[in-house]
Amino acid sequence: MTEIRLTNTKTRRKERFAPLDPNNVRMYVCGPTVYDRAHLGNARPVVVFDVLYRLLRHVYGADHVTYVRNFTDVDDKINARAAETGRDIGTITDETIGWFLEDMAALGALEPSAAPRATQYIPQMIAMIADLIAGGHAYAAEGHVLFDVRSYPEYGKLSGRSVDDMIAGARVEVAPYKRDPMDFVLWKPSGPDLPGWDSPWGRGRPGWHIECSAMSHELLGESFDIHGGGNDLMFPHHENELAQSCCAHPEGGFAQVWMHNEMLQVEGKKMSKSLGNFFTVRDLLDDGVPGEVIRFVFLSTHYGKPMDWTAKKAAEAEAVLRKWRAATAGIEPAAAAAPDVMEALCDDLNTPGAIAALHALARDEEWATLLTSARVLGVLGEDLAGWDVVADVDLDGFAEALSDARAAAMQTKDFSEVDRMKSALIAAGVEVRMSKAGVELVPGSGFDAAKLEGVV
Structure with missing residues (x-):
């Protein structure tokens, strides 16, 4: 069996990947909150973990990998968008999910095995919250339910922080019903103008963090192989997920490997509306940038490093891909990918190394092997990725x-x-x-x- 090595955020080490069950390799990745178009930064984890999904399928078999990526469709940002526009929440979330799937497909991302919506798993969230209360890890107060951070001694290990340091160095909501400033909300009350569900603590809605814990447990079990997302989610979202999941299901270990991609910049600066360098994936697609080009630029930087999107990189990527598409037009793919490409991908998703190996294949005009190898990265697929082939x-x-x-x-x-x-x-x-x-x-x-x- 091919050996894959992945950097585990929790241990701060690159480790040999050993799935709990090679016949069912399981991965969970945090998906979007659906109130608006996905911006370019939102797309990076989708592409990163799509490559990992493809690699796992290549190594273990397509029928032996389960990939779950959720949609958060109950959130205060969605509520605010509904109030701002006067539109129905369900209409907004359905439309935004459709946009997201369309835009990510344009980047060559495969659809995951399951794409659960948070609102479909409210009973499971309520049951998990009740278990946490029964186990002494959560408490009800003024219509809220909060997780008792001090009840979980391992809290902070994922992000490398101590609770006391977090309190001293960060702004936290010090609500009168909290026992500790770091305690976080599992359930909160809803007024008549907000989405809500009946619960033992009154009509309300879930906090953000409990969603992923309930959905991953329902779909992947108390222990699974990989949990991924952007490094902006490491704290507090992933830290809180880990704590509540391990306390609700102490018989399991939750995620064995945690992976986080670094953030994205535009022309060397943080993407922001105030700088005028903020744009969505759809903006680029509508401006004529092929989705495959966006994907290739992303993969030219290792997922663990900050990625800088530039117009120059996009132009260079398009020139390379057009050449490769022209050279491989009408060629049957080789039976196997190039060893150098696979070795790079198996070494902690070293996509820049894999692309360098593709360039070497192009120099040697090994087009059939290049075609097979590129498809493991999700490029040079049979569709034309939104452009005309230059071979014509x-x-x-x-x-x-x-x-x-x-x-x-x-x-x-x-x-x-x-x-x-x-x-x-x-x-x-x-x-x-x-x-x-x-x-x-x-x-x-x-x-x-x-x-x-x-x-x-």
Whole structure:
């Protein structure tokens, strides 16, 4: 069996991955709160854990991997959006889930085995909260139920913090009904204008953290293999999940491996609306950036490092992918992926290393192996990823014509025809590279084959 090594956030070490049951490898990843379009940062964990899902399926078999990614469809942000727009909450969440699935599919993400909505698991949340109260790990107060952080001595180990340090160094809600400032809400009351469900503590709705604990237990059991998400979720969300799950089900270990991807920047700066560099996945897609290009840029940086999205990276990625798609058009995939590609992926999802191995295959013109290997990363799939394949256009012919025009101009000193052809090619979205070695034409961002008519 191929050995996979993954960095476990909980132990701060890269470890050999040994699933609890190789016949049912189980992974849970925190999904979106559905009140608006997914921004570019939201998409990074989707792509990261999609590659891990593909790798696990490749190693253990597609029928032996269960991947759960949830939707949070009960949340104060959703309530605020409904109040702001006057629209029904169910309409907002249904629409947003549809947007999310469409946008992530455009990035080449496979749908997980299960995509539960929080509102479908309210009874399981209520039952887990009741178990926590019975076990002395939670208490009811003024219509709320709170988790007693001091009842779980391991609290803070995932994020590497102590409770006392967290209280001293952070702003926490010091509500009068809390026994300890760090205690967090499992259940809260709902007024008549808010979503609510009947419970032993009155009509109310769940806190955010209990959702994932209840859904992962119901769908994956008290112990499963991998829990993933962005590192912004490590505290408090994942820390709280771990505490309440281990206290509610002490017979299990919850997640054996915790994985967190780093955050995303845009042109070297944190993405924010105030800086004018905030955009959604749909913004990029509508601007003509193919989803496969977005995915490739993401995978060019290791998931454990901050990723910087730049227009230059996107243009370079598109040029590479167009070349590879042209070269592999009509070629049957090889029977197996390249060992160097698989070795990189099995080494803590080293996607930059895997891409470097793909470039080596391209240099050696091992196109069939490149095609099979790239598909393990979710690129060069059979669909066209939202763009036309450059193989349909004879760019070599245009390059030859431009080269001939340049040779003639060198004799006559009249470069008007060369300038005309270059301008027309650039207008069609083609990058023109001219050197002593010759002329190279590379389709760039916004390439439009229809605009090539009349260039030659």
